[in-house]
Amino acid sequence: MTAVRCVDLCKTYCQGDQDIKALDHVSIEIAESGFVCLSAPSGGGKTTLLNAIGGLDIPDSGEVYVAGQRIDNLSKGALAELRLRQIGFVFQAYNLIPVLTARENVEFVMQVQGVAAADRHEKSTAILKEVGLEGLEDRRPAEMSGGQQQRVAVARAIASKPSLVLADEPTANLDSKTSDELMELFTHLNEHHKTTFVIATHDRRVMKYARRLIRMLDGRIVDDIDQRAA
Amino acid sequence: MHLFGVLFQLAWRNLWRNHRRTIIMLGAIGVGVWAMIFMTALTRGMVDQMVTDSIGILPGHVQIHNPDYLDDPSISNRISYTDTELRQKFESAGFESWASRVRVPAIVTSERDSRGVTLLGVDPVAEKDISFFDYAEVEGRFLSDSGDKGIVIGGKLADKLETGLGKRIVIMSQDPDNDIADRGFRIVGLYSANTSAVEEAYAYIGKSTAQAMLGIGDTSTEVVFLGTEYRNVEPVYEAVAERVDERVSVQRWYEIDTYLGTMLGVMDGFVLVWVIVIFLALSFGLVNTLVMAVFERVREIGLMLALGMKPGSILGQIIIESMLLLTLGLATGNLLAWATIMPLRDGIDISIVGEGMEMWGASSMLYPKLYLGDMVLASVVVLLLGFLASLSPAWRASRYEPVEAITKA
Ligand SMILES: Nc1ncnc2c1ncn2[C@@H]1O[C@H](COP(=O)(O)OP(=O)(O)OP(=O)(O)O)[C@@H](O)[C@H]1O
Numbered sequence: 241m242t243a244v245r246c247v248d249l250c251k252t253y254c255q256g257d258q259d260i261k262a263l264d265h266v267s268i269e270i271a272e273s274g275f276v277c278l279s280a281p282s283g284g285g286k287t288t289l290l291n292a293i294g295g296l297d298i299p300d301s302g303e304v305y306v307a308g309q310r311i312d313n314l315s316k317g318a319l320a321e322l323r324l325r326q327i328g329f330v331f332q333a334y335n336l337i338p339v340l341t342a343r344e345n346v347e348f349v350m351q352v353q354g355v356a357a358a359d360r361h362e363k364s365t366a367i368l369k370e371v372g373l374e375g376l377e378d379r380r381p382a383e384m385s386g387g388q389q390q391r392v393a394v395a396r397a398i399a400s401k402p403s404l405v406l407a408d409e410p411t412a413n414l415d416s417k418t419s420d421e422l423m424e425l426f427t428h429l430n431e432h433h434k435t436t437f438v439i440a441t442h443d444r445r446v447m448k449y450a451r452r453l454i455r456m457l458d459g460r461i462v463d464d465i466d467q468r469a470a
Numbered sequence: 471m472h473l474f475g476v477l478f479q480l481a482w483r484n485l486w487r488n489h490r491r492t493i494i495m496l497g498a499i500g501v502g503v504w505a506m507i508f509m510t511a512l513t514r515g516m517v518d519q520m521v522t523d524s525i526g527i528l529p530g531h532v533q534i535h536n537p538d539y540l541d542d543p544s545i546s547n548r549i550s551y552t553d554t555e556l557r558q559k560f561e562s563a564g565f566e567s568w569a570s571r572v573r574v575p576a577i578v579t580s581e582r583d584s585r586g587v588t589l590l591g592v593d594p595v596a597e598k599d600i601s602f603f604d605y606a607e608v609e610g611r612f613l614s615d616s617g618d619k620g621i622v623i624g625g626k627l628a629d630k631l632e633t634g635l636g637k638r639i640v641i642m643s644q645d646p647d648n649d650i651a652d653r654g655f656r657i658v659g660l661y662s663a664n665t666s667a668v669e670e671a672y673a674y675i676g677k678s679t680a681q682a683m684l685g686i687g688d689t690s691t692e693v694v695f696l697g698t699e700y701r702n703v704e705p706v707y708e709a710v711a712e713r714v715d716e717r718v719s720v721q722r723w724y725e726i727d728t729y730l731g732t733m734l735g736v737m738d739g740f741v742l743v744w745v746i747v748i749f750l751a752l753s754f755g756l757v758n759t760l761v762m763a764v765f766e767r768v769r770e771i772g773l774m775l776a777l778g779m780k781p782g783s784i785l786g787q788i789i790i791e792s793m794l795l796l797t798l799g800l801a802t803g804n805l806l807a808w809a810t811i812m813p814l815r816d817g818i819d820i821s822i823v824g825e826g827m828e829m830w831g832a833s834s835m836l837y838p839k840l841y842l843g844d845m846v847l848a849s850v851v852v853l854l855l856g857f858l859a860s861l862s863p864a865w866r867a868s869r870y871e872p873v874e875a876i877t878k879a
């Protein structure tokens with residue numbers, strides 16, 4: 241069973257009189273419980289690809305399948321439902337709701353899903369501890385460092401145990417030790433819960449954890465390496 | 471309904487995010503709502519008093535007449551029931567109070583001057599609760615019984631006639647055969663009323679005395695009934711109607727005094743218009759606040775959408791925020807109105823500005839009337855229109871594109 245399948249995706253942005261191909265005939269297939277890193281120089285199309293997979297952005301052409309279901313022709317409501325139930329997101333630029341505390345941010349998705357309060361509380365406590373934020377549960381984003389905020393975002397993405405996690409630079413603001421801890425947590429989830437991870441990153445340390453490394457350049461896939469052999 | 475919890479929490483937190491703006495807005499709504507209710511209470515007080523005063527003087531709550539009296543209010547068109555028959559019909563019918571009267575136009579003459587008045591032949595005992603003045607406050611005394619030989623007039627009329635307590639005056643009217651019926655009376659009492667027009671208009675004599683003077687046996691021209699509430703006269707009306715036949719016509723006070731009746735209707739309409747006008751002024755502030763709030767939160771709204779929250783929930787969240795703001799503003803305004811109206815219960819002296827009001831039948835003391843119904847009306851209008859006004863900013867927020875919102879640097 242494939243977790244994610246992209247067929248011939250294209251996405252072009254117009255900037256002034258220039259057409260920028262953010263995705264240029266991209267086709268990939270990611271197996272269930274895959275652990276994939278997307279690596280590309282800045283502007284290479286990582287975020288655009290993740291957004292297409294997550295149903296946040298509709299490609300100009302091509303097809304996207306998540307868990308076997310074609311999603312690029314779904315309605316907005318159906319896409320929202322898909323994101324809510326099946327996908328955990330760590331966004332690159334903006335992740336936390338400012339008026340909610342760390343715990344409430346982590347619980348947000350579960351709350352919208354309708355998970356009971358006691359259950360949520362238990363899960364958020366455990367997950368915040370795992371990402372090393374024990375004791376900071378009641379802080380608001382403005383009262384936390386960039387790295388701490390990043391970890392809250394990661395905690396939220398995995399708290400509801402989605403089948404697919406799309407993480408855009410999840411370790412951007414973290415020191416190497418914390419990055420390692422986080423990647424180990426991802427690996428653990430990947431192995432024990434069969435969660436599929438697609439992680440966009442520049443970070444070589446992160447790439448080491450991936451079983452598969454996809455390199456992109458100017459919207460094209462230039463390299464697709466199975467790292468398990470290595 | 472698990473979503474409501476999240477939405478409410480977000481709305482509440484967001485409301486207090488910009489304290490200053492929220493407090494200013496609360497102040498504006500509070501003052502607006504206060505103005506709605508305060509002005510309404512003053513208006514109500516004024517109209518209430520006009521109505522109760524006038525009903526006291528004139529129609530009671532329900533009256534019966536000879537049907538022809540309505541077109542030609544003359545002594546010939548009397549009620550065809552005798553006093554005994556009237557007593558049989560109404561004595562034990564459980565009315566708050568009721569009284570039969572003889573009412574005729576008359577000329578009153580002193581040694582100095584003469585004036586046209588409305589002469590009322592009344593039974594002082596039956597009339598006690600209907601009368602607009604307190605018998606004990608009459609200068610001199612009020613009539614003691616139906617056969618009293620004295621006359622009670624208003625202080626102002628006495629001034630105009632240059633006469634006074636203890637002096638004699640002559641009353642002249644017509645009997646049913648169109649012959650002059652006249653008689654001398656000694657002034658035994660001077661009453662005072664809220665307005666000088668009233669004090670000049672009515673002269674009271676005993677009912678039996680009037681019947682004898684006019685030669686009308688034991689008949690009267692009108693019977694007056696009083697219920698408990700002038701706004702709800704139907705029970706009285708029905709009770710009266712089922713006890714009489716077609717020889718008399720039964721009317722409610724607002725059918726008799728159409729001016730007052732219309733006035734009351736107009737005032738009800740005015741209150742609604744007033745509430746809406748103030749709301750419209752407020753709505754600019756409200757919509758502006760919401761538009762700003764929504765605009766400032768493009769990214770987090772986008773984030774919520776990206777995480778899988780439905781556009782409808784975003785809409786709901788903004789509407790809840792708006793309703794919270796309005797509810798708090800309403801609470802402030804209602805409390806403020808209550809706190810300012812309660813100390814004024816004993817009346818505001820408006821005689822300085824109120825001279826001209828007298829001619830509409832308003833008195834120089836104004837008693838604000840705070841009705842629960844008016845507070846509810848103001849609150850419902852504000853919430854309802856507020857809901858409508860928030861729809862557009864809320865709709866706009868729910869249409870944000872999640873990608874644009876979260877990738878904006
Ligand atoms: N909304 C947009 N409007 C115009 N151009 C866009 C837009 N979003 C992305 N692009 C362009 O598309 C290309 C791919 O962008 P993308 O964000 O996918 O890159 P990236 O690999 O995520 O880069 P980074 O590592 O800097 O995050 C870039 O050239 C970018 O300028």
Ligand SMILES: [Mg+2]
Pocket residue numbers: 286287288332408
């Ligand atoms: Mg990117």
